[in-house]
Amino acid sequence: MSGVVRIGVAFLCHDELQVAADMVRTWHEGGAAVAIHVDRRTAEADYQAMRDKLADLGDIVWVDRQKCDWGMFSMVEATRAAARTLLDRFDDVSHVFVASGSCLPLRPIPELCDYLGRHPEVDFIESVSARDVGWTVGGLNIERFQFYFPFSWRKNRRLFDWTVALQRKLGLKRKMPEGIGPHLGSQWWCLTRATLTRIFDDPQREQLDRFFRWTWIPDESYFQSLCRKHSMRIESRSLTLSSFDDQGKPYNLYGDHADILAGSRCFVARKVWPGAKDLFARFPEDAGPGHRRDEPDPARIERVIGATVARRRLGRPGLYMQSRFPLKDRENGKTAEPYAVLQGFTDLFPTFENWLQSRVDADVHGHLFAPEGAEFAGRPAIGPGGLSPFPESRDYDAFGFLTSLIRISERPQVFQFSPRDSQELNWFMVTDPNARIRVITGAWVVPLMHSDMPFDDIRRIAARLQRIELVQLRVLRSVWVKANVEIWELSDFAARPGAILQRVVRDLNSASGMWPLYDEPPPQRDLEQIGRFLQRLRNAGLKPRLMGDFPATRSEQEWNV
Amino acid sequence: MRATRQWYLGRAIRRRRGVVPVNVRLAKPTKNANLCFVTLRNERVRLPFFLSYYRDMGIDHFLIVDNGSDDGSREYLLQQEDVSLWQAKGSYKASRFGMDWLNWLLFRYGTGNWCLTVDPDEFLVYPHCDTRPLKALTQWMDTSRIRSFSAMLLDVYPEGRIGDQPYRPGMNPMEIACWFDPANYMIHKNGQYGNLWIQGGPRARSFFARDPKLAPALNKIPLVRWRRHYAYISSTHMALPRALNIVYDEEGGERISGVLLHAKFLSTFIEKSSEEMVRGEHYADSQEYRAYSAGMEDDMILWTEESRCYEDWRQLQELGLISQGNWA
Numbered sequence: 001m002s003g004v005v006r007i008g009v010a011f012l013c014h015d016e017l018q019v020a021a022d023m024v025r026t027w028h029e030g031g032a033a034v035a036i037h038v039d040r041r042t043a044e045a046d047y048q049a050m051r052d053k054l055a056d057l058g059d060i061v062w063v064d065r066q067k068c069d070w071g072m073f074s075m076v077e078a079t080r081a082a083a084r085t086l087l088d089r090f091d092d093v094s095h096v097f098v099a100s101g102s103c104l105p106l107r108p109i110p111e112l113c114d115y116l117g118r119h120p121e122v123d124f125i126e127s128v129s130a131r132d133v134g135w136t137v138g139g140l141n142i143e144r145f146q147f148y149f150p151f152s153w154r155k156n157r158r159l160f161d162w163t164v165a166l167q168r169k170l171g172l173k174r175k176m177p178e179g180i181g182p183h184l185g186s187q188w189w190c191l192t193r194a195t196l197t198r199i200f201d202d203p204q205r206e207q208l209d210r211f212f213r214w215t216w217i218p219d220e221s222y223f224q225s226l227c228r229k230h231s232m233r234i235e236s237r238s239l240t241l242s243s244f245d246d247q248g249k250p251y252n253l254y255g256d257h258a259d260i261l262a263g264s265r266c267f268v269a270r271k272v273w274p275g276a277k278d279l280f281a282r283f284p285e286d287a288g289p290g291h292r293r294d295e296p297d298p299a300r301i302e303r304v305i306g307a308t309v310a311r312r313r314l315g316r317p318g319l320y321m322q323s324r325f326p327l328k329d330r331e332n333g334k335t336a337e338p339y340a341v342l343q344g345f346t347d348l349f350p351t352f353e354n355w356l357q358s359r360v361d362a363d364v365h366g367h368l369f370a371p372e373g374a375e376f377a378g379r380p381a382i383g384p385g386g387l388s389p390f391p392e393s394r395d396y397d398a399f400g401f402l403t404s405l406i407r408i409s410e411r412p413q414v415f416q417f418s419p420r421d422s423q424e425l426n427w428f429m430v431t432d433p434n435a436r437i438r439v440i441t442g443a444w445v446v447p448l449m450h451s452d453m454p455f456d457d458i459r460r461i462a463a464r465l466q467r468i469e470l471v472q473l474r475v476l477r478s479v480w481v482k483a484n485v486e487i488w489e490l491s492d493f494a495a496r497p498g499a500i501l502q503r504v505v506r507d508l509n510s511a512s513g514m515w516p517l518y519d520e521p522p523p524q525r526d527l528e529q530i531g532r533f534l535q536r537l538r539n540a541g542l543k544p545r546l547m548g549d550f551p552a553t554r555s556e557q558e559w560n561v
Numbered sequence: 562m563r564a565t566r567q568w569y570l571g572r573a574i575r576r577r578r579g580v581v582p583v584n585v586r587l588a589k590p591t592k593n594a595n596l597c598f599v600t601l602r603n604e605r606v607r608l609p610f611f612l613s614y615y616r617d618m619g620i621d622h623f624l625i626v627d628n629g630s631d632d633g634s635r636e637y638l639l640q641q642e643d644v645s646l647w648q649a650k651g652s653y654k655a656s657r658f659g660m661d662w663l664n665w666l667l668f669r670y671g672t673g674n675w676c677l678t679v680d681p682d683e684f685l686v687y688p689h690c691d692t693r694p695l696k697a698l699t700q701w702m703d704t705s706r707i708r709s710f711s712a713m714l715l716d717v718y719p720e721g722r723i724g725d726q727p728y729r730p731g732m733n734p735m736e737i738a739c740w741f742d743p744a745n746y747m748i749h750k751n752g753q754y755g756n757l758w759i760q761g762g763p764r765a766r767s768f769f770a771r772d773p774k775l776a777p778a779l780n781k782i783p784l785v786r787w788r789r790h791y792a793y794i795s796s797t798h799m800a801l802p803r804a805l806n807i808v809y810d811e812e813g814g815e816r817i818s819g820v821l822l823h824a825k826f827l828s829t830f831i832e833k834s835s836e837e838m839v840r841g842e843h844y845a846d847s848q849e850y851r852a853y854s855a856g857m858e859d860d861m862i863l864w865t866e867e868s869r870c871y872e873d874w875r876q877l878q879e880l881g882l883i884s885q886g887n888w889a
Contacts, residue, residue, distance in 0.1 A: 243889075245887045245889075246887065247705070249704060249705060251889050252697075252701055252704075252889075254689070254692065254693050254697060255692055255693070256689065256692040256693070273697055273700070273701075275694065275696055275697060275700075276697075304889060305889050308885065308886075308887050308888070308889040309887060311814075311815050311884065311885070311886070311887065312810075312814050312815060312816070312886050312887035313813075313814045314813055314814060315810065315813050315814045315815040315884075316815065316881065319815075319881045320748055321746070321748070321809075321818070321881050321882060321883075321884070322711050322713045322748075322757060322759060322780060322808065322809060322818050322882075322883075323711055323808055323809045323810065323815055323816040323817060323818035323883075323884050323886065324809060324810055324813070324814065324815040324816070324884065325748060325750065325757055325809040325810075325811060326810070326811055326812065326813045327811045327812070330811065330812050330813050331813055332813035380866070381865075382766065382865045382866070382867055383867070384744070384867060385742070385743050385744025385745055385867055386742035386743060386744060386745040386762075386763070386766060386865060386867045386868065387744070387745045387766075388745065388765070388766040388770045388773075390770040390771055392770065392771050392772060392773055393747070393765070393766070393769075393770050393771075393773045396747055396760075396773040396774065397747035397748060397749065397773075400746065400747050400748055401747075404744040404745060404746070405744075407744065407881060408743055408744035408880075
């Protein structure tokens with residue numbers, strides 16, 4: 001092969017011919033020969049307008065127009081016709097590069113020629129074995145070769161699906177022609193004259209055409225499979241930057257992508273939105289003498305696209321909004337950030353909220369789900385994010401209330417809970433790995449004991465709260481628990497309150513790794529009379545089941561309480 | 562469902578004579594254009610900015626129904642080259658709040674085009690709207706086989722009292738009212754029509770906190786690639802066939818969405834709301850306006866410590882109010 005590289009561009013287009021004409025001009029000005037194939041279904045007037053527009057150019061040829069259907073063999077035929085014309089008409093063309101009207105050269109064409117010249121006899125064609133799954137996005141893999149595909153996926157979706165299902169059922173497996181392994185890859189390749197000539201002159205060609213005619217999207221497999229047989233050296237990547245979304249549809253490039261495109265140092269990018277005038281105006285761009293030999297590095301733009309794909313498929317955890325409203329258990333994260341639910345602490349320690357607030361780097365709320373309304377930290381008239389503290393608003397969409405609060409707040413959220421509060425979110429929180437739930441069972445009895453309500457009322461309320469907490473405990477101890485749950489009975493807790501509080505505070509500070517080692521616990525409500533109080537409840541016919549063991553009488557005097 | 566759709570559509574077609582052409586510049590049916598459909602009454606002050614905002618975005622033609630304006634709106638619109646004007650004689654309420662008129666125009670002129678149906682106080686914001694024209698979005702949706710675009714109402718309000726800064730023709734309403742509520746939206750799924758029912762924002766928290774069920778709906782599907790058999794059911798909150806309402810992902814992913822900045826709370830609002838209450842031509846006996854009026858007595862201030870100042874679409878995406886989906 002001679003040292004001088006000249007690119008021939010097999011140029012395929014079917015719409016936006018004005019933009020396509022500008023692209024042809026760009027290639028031509030860079031010194032390339034261009035063979036243009038326009039889909040036969042494009043309006044004759046548009047075609048003529050394009051021809052007129054390019055009438056002044058010398059080294060371009062117009063290939064006989066054929067009907068092209070996306071995903072059908074006619075695409076291969078069009079590409080082949082254009083490539084063949086290039087080889088026949090221009091003796092000095094050393095490489096054929098496939099491009100379309102939406103492929104935009106980002107760097108001057110001579111830089112591309114120089115690059116090819118520095119890698120002689122290399123075929124830049126992405127070619128991935130179809131047996132090892134992974135190249136295609138959301139489509140068929142090896143089945144593309146094993147089945148017959150007489151119908152267009154775009155136009156006869158139902159017939160297409162039906163024939164695939166039928167052939168799958170029949171277990172059909174077409175045999176590959178001798179010497180060919182099924183390979184897939186981008187149809188935007190760049191092959192050397194030598195390789196292409198060998199592909200065109202393949203003695204099996206008729207048999208190969210017959211085979212590929214019935215495969216699916218042969219433009220992504222015909223040359224990719226044949227070059228494995230004929231190429232001296234394959235560099236399995238495309239020189240054209242092109243990314244696909246999760247539906248297998250190429251991403252469009254817009255004016256605001258200009259800087260990352262320039263930074264990618266790729267030679268050609270697609271698919272450019274035809275209205276992106278600023279891209280057409282800026283590229284191809286000469287980055288200066290120091291950058292003429294840069295290697296293409298599409299990593300950054302692929303990261304941008306990868307992030308968008310992830311957003312479309314997985315979304316942001318804990319977000320519920322107009323275009324993301326996951327079904328139950330499909331949330332990919334029920335809430336956005338870790339949060340903590342503390343039950344029973346405020347019953348034992350009246351000043352617990354303030355005490356805790358000064359010890360953790362978090363927003364410590366009161367009872368967010370209290371029947372009187374949400375007790376936001378500091379008790380503002382309007383809560384974080386504009387949430388209304390009124391119970392009617394909160395309970396109207398309790399999920400939304402909690403998830404919005406967690407998502408909008410910068411610090412972790414900690415709130416108090418009790419069987420007096422709305423129990424609607426119990427299952428939600430218990431199945432959420434972000435939740436840390438700490439419960440002192442039966443602690444609700446302490447404020448009751450200290451209240452001056454008539455004992456009949458106390459007994460009634462105690463019965464109700466106990467019933468609610470028993471139901472809640474069943475949830476907390478189910479096999480579906482994903483939250484981090486710790487439960488103490490009131491008597492256990494009362495036996496060593498300091499140590500347990502220490503642990504609770506430490507867990508809430510686990511991120512910063514700091515917690516006070518020896519600490520003053522907050523003032524605790526008096527538990528002196530609790531044993532006797534529980535006995536009174538028992539005497540009234542209500543068996544306390546959640547408080548643990550407190551002696552019913554400790555002295556003769558207590559009989560008289 | 563089909564019967565419901567046909568009933569709404571049939572109703573619009575039967576009442577087509579209620580919409581009298583005044584000056585129709587859109588002579589022959591268009592294809593693949595971006596059209597804007599509006600019904601209005603006495604909005605002369607807002608019109609200059611409204612039209613220029615959407616012109617810059619790339620709306621090709623405006624189709625406007627005037628419901629008896631007497632403030633010069635009509636004369637102003639007649640001077641605009643890209644506006645086709647109709648006049649509706651009947652009652653706003655009896656025409657299902659203008660939807661019968663618009664359904665007819667959509668049926669007649671919308672097919673095959675991307676149709677944006679908005680009020681004069683609603684300003685569309687979509688992902689990348691600062692760098693890409695509306696055409697980029699609609700063409701992308703075409704290739705992605707997306708037929709409808711969700712843009713919930715985002716109420717914006719001023720920092721002080723609503724009447725403090727007077728609004729003058731041509732002004733950008735967001736200069737006065739740039740504040741919004743970031744995260745107090747309540748969402749329910751409507752099983753019948755498949756759409757999400759979104760309520761919340763400043764109106765819900767100020768006027769309906771104790772009865773949130775009555776708060777106004779914020780979900781909207783204003784941008785649709787129209788086909789002849791489509792119909793809007795209740796304002797642009799929902800449409801039929803149901804597939805148009807499925808603008809959200811249920812598997813955890815995010816679809817594309819935007820917002821309509823709702824600049825209702827300007828100085829013009831005070832006159833408007835007393836007028837509207839007298840007319841009684843609004844939804845649910847103008848209940849909403851009654852509530853405003855009650856709130857207005859003591860100089861309504863919607864602003865709170867938690868309000869955010871509108872910056873751009875990226876801020877809204879960060880907050881989770883909109884999403885670019887997979888439009889990179």
